Amino acid sequence: MSIKFRPEIKDLVPYKPGKPIEDVKREYGLTEVIKLASNENPLGSSPKAKEAIRKCLEELYLYPDGNITDLRDALAKKFNIKSSQVLPSSGSDEMVDIIAKTFINPGDEVILADVTFPRYLTTTKMMGGTPVIVPLKDFTYDLEGIKSKITDKTQLIWLCNPNNPTGTMFTEKTLIEFLDAVPKNIVVVYDEAYIEYVTRDDYPKDSIALLDKYPNILLLRTFSKIYGLAALRVGYTMASEEIITNLNKVRGPFNVNTLAQAAAIAALDDEEFIKKSYDINVEGKEYLYKAFEEMGIQYAPSETNHIFLDSKKDCQEVFTALQKKGMIIRPMYGTFIRVSIGTMAENRRFIELLKELL
Ligand SMILES: *Cc1c(COP(=O)(O)O)cnc(C)c1O
Numbered sequence: 001m002s003i004k005f006r007p008e009i010k011d012l013v014p015y016k017p018g019k020p021i022e023d024v025k026r027e028y029g030l031t032e033v034i035k036l037a038s039n040e041n042p043l044g045s046s047p048k049a050k051e052a053i054r055k056c057l058e059e060l061y062l063y064p065d066g067n068i069t070d071l072r073d074a075l076a077k078k079f080n081i082k083s084s085q086v087l088p089s090s091g092s093d094e095m096v097d098i099i100a101k102t103f104i105n106p107g108d109e110v111i112l113a114d115v116t117f118p119r120y121l122t123t124t125k126m127m128g129g130t131p132v133i134v135p136l137k138d139f140t141y142d143l144e145g146i147k148s149k150i151t152d153k154t155q156l157i158w159l160c161n162p163n164n165p166t167g168t169m170f171t172e173k174t175l176i177e178f179l180d181a182v183p184k185n186i187v188v189v190y191d192e193a194y195i196e197y198v199t200r201d202d203y204p205k206d207s208i209a210l211l212d213k214y215p216n217i218l219l220l221r222t223f224s225k226i227y228g229l230a231a232l233r234v235g236y237t238m239a240s241e242e243i244i245t246n247l248n249k250v251r252g253p254f255n256v257n258t259l260a261q262a263a264a265i266a267a268l269d270d271e272e273f274i275k276k277s278y279d280i281n282v283e284g285k286e287y288l289y290k291a292f293e294e295m296g297i298q299y300a301p302s303e304t305n306h307i308f309l310d311s312k313k314d315c316q317e318v319f320t321a322l323q324k325k326g327m328i329i330r331p332m333y334g335t336f337i338r339v340s341i342g343t344m345a346e347n348r349r350f351i352e353l354l355k356e357l358l
Contacts, residue, residue, distance in 0.1 A: 008106075008128045015118060019328050028324055034349060035328040036340040039164070039306050041228035043280060043343075045263075046273040049229060052266035053259045064258040071256070074265045075236055079208050084241045087248055088264070090255045092193060092222040092235030095247075097123050099156075099218065099237075102250050103187050104129040108155035111146050115139075115166060115332075117191060120158040129155070139300040139308065140168040143178040156187040161204070162194050165330070165338040167302030172204035179214050188217045193235075194304035196226040196274060197281055203303065208238060215240045223260075225305060226277050227267040232260040281305050284341040291351045295358065306340045308332065311358065318357065327353050 018037030025033050068088050076083040089095040096119045104110060106128030112120045114135045124131050132154075134145040141163060150157075162169040175190075182188060192207060204210070207219050222235035234256055237247065267273070288307055292299050299309040311318045315331035322329055327350060330338040339350060 008126055012122055012125060015122070018330060019323070021328070024323055024326070024328055028326070030326045033326045033328065034342065034346050036342050036346060036350060037328045037330045037338075038230070039225060039304070039340045040230055041226060041277055041305075042284075042341070042346060043228065043273070043277055045228035046267040046270040048266040048270040048273070049227070049263035052262040056259050056262050059258055062258070064254045064256060064261060066254050068256050068261060071236075071261045071264050074268055075238075078268055079238065081208060081211065081238060082241065085211065085244055086236055086238050087244050087251070088234060088236040088256045088261070089251065090235075090257075090260070091224060091233040092191065092220045092237070093119055094233070094251075094255060095220055095235055095237050096120065096189075096191075098247050098250050099187075099189055100124060100127050100129075102247055103156050105155065107153070109149075109151060109153040110156045110158070111149050111154060112158040113141055113146075113160070113163070115163075116141075116158070116160050117164050117193075120160075120189075124156075124158075136163070136166065136168075138168075139163075139166040141170050143170060143174055147178060147181055150182065150186065154186050156189065157182070158189050158191070160191040160193075162198060162303040164193065164304065165306065165332055166300045166308040167194075167304040167306055168300050168308075169198065169200065169203055169303040171202040173202070175204050176210075179210065179217065182216070184214070184216050186216060188214070189220060190217055191220040193220065193222045193225055195221065197278060197305050198303045199282060200303060211238060211240065215242070218243060223264050223267060226274055227264070227270075228273075228277070229260070229263055229267060232257070232263055234260040234264045280343065281341050284344060284347045287344065287347055288339075288341065288351070295351075295355065297358075306338050308336060308338050311335050311337050311354075313358065321357050322353055325353050325356075 021033045072083045075086045100123035104127035108129045110124045110129040111132045132149050218239040224230035315337050319331035
């Protein structure tokens with residue numbers, strides 16, 4: 001007799017995070033290591049958020065506010081929606097999980113892209129859903145392709161715009177045409193983790209306005225990227241009151257910790273930090289594009305804080321070679337790698353090492 005794991009768990013693979021700096025230092029005896037592997041903010045965190053955390057240090061023995069009231073109110077105020085239309089979570093990672101638990105039944109068809117945020121697939125399988133995979137087209141979400149896969153069994157669609165890891169986006173017009181065509185009983189999860197970095201005008205900047213018209217859409221955002229709070233684990237979703245009420249039943253009781261709640265509220269208003277983070281990203285992106293062009297390297301145009309590029313060498317080989325020299329990037333598949341946009345010094349160092357290597 002032996003214990004039985006749920007069959008849905010059998011083929012799942014653990015998430016593979018970007019390699020931590022300390023691991024690489026230890027492995028290769030390096031003192032200086034640059035990590036451009038996890039799309040973290042190269043400027044660190046909002047100083048206002050750090051100050052807010054210091055003020056919480058005397059409260060560590062207390063449970064967090066289980067209703068997350070102040071953060072929900074702050075988000076509602078900022079985005080001009082009701083507090084009952086927003087729900088924070090322990091990173092938007094956790095929200096992906098909560099959404100899967102709330103909506104996906106065994107055998108439900110769930111549509112997603114082939115090269116996108118890996119948790120969509122993992123949580124779909126975990127719940128026994130049937131993944132229906134639609135390949136990207138020119139490294140971009142193919143909404144026509146996704147639409148053509150909708151059947152009577154379709155329960156949920158995962159969208160990521162701009163997409164991780166390719167950095168590419170689809171337009172507001174494309175999104176609206178898609179939402180108009182999707183039956184309203186199908187849940188559309190719209191992950192906009194990188195919305196604050198987008199530079200193009202035809203991007204759906206005002207996604208919140210969609211909530212009024214499409215009761216089946218959920219917007220996912222995070223404090224891990226431009227707000228620089230990845231260590232704290234805090235993200236949020238916005239949707240109809242009905243959806244939020246149901247997600248709220250599924251989440252854990254104290255899923256957003258006290259420090260995360262306080263820091264997120266402070267970071268939300270730190271416009272100076274957001275602006276600086278945006279600017280340094282634009283500058284870095286332009287520098288990297290130019291360097292890639294000079295080197296004859298193909299890349300996908302990015303609306304995020306990372307770039308997907310063809311190194312023309314085996315990505316694992318490139319990953320290991322760069323790592324030995326103190327640079328951590330993310331190998332993707334084939335000859336493709338993803339690099340986060342860093343400070344200008346980090347970007348220059350990356351190009352220097354890449355030139356040596358190729
Ligand atoms: C980084 C990222 C997230 C956010 O992750 P957190 O759990 O909030 O740190 C969500 N979706 C995508 C596509 C991402 O790249």
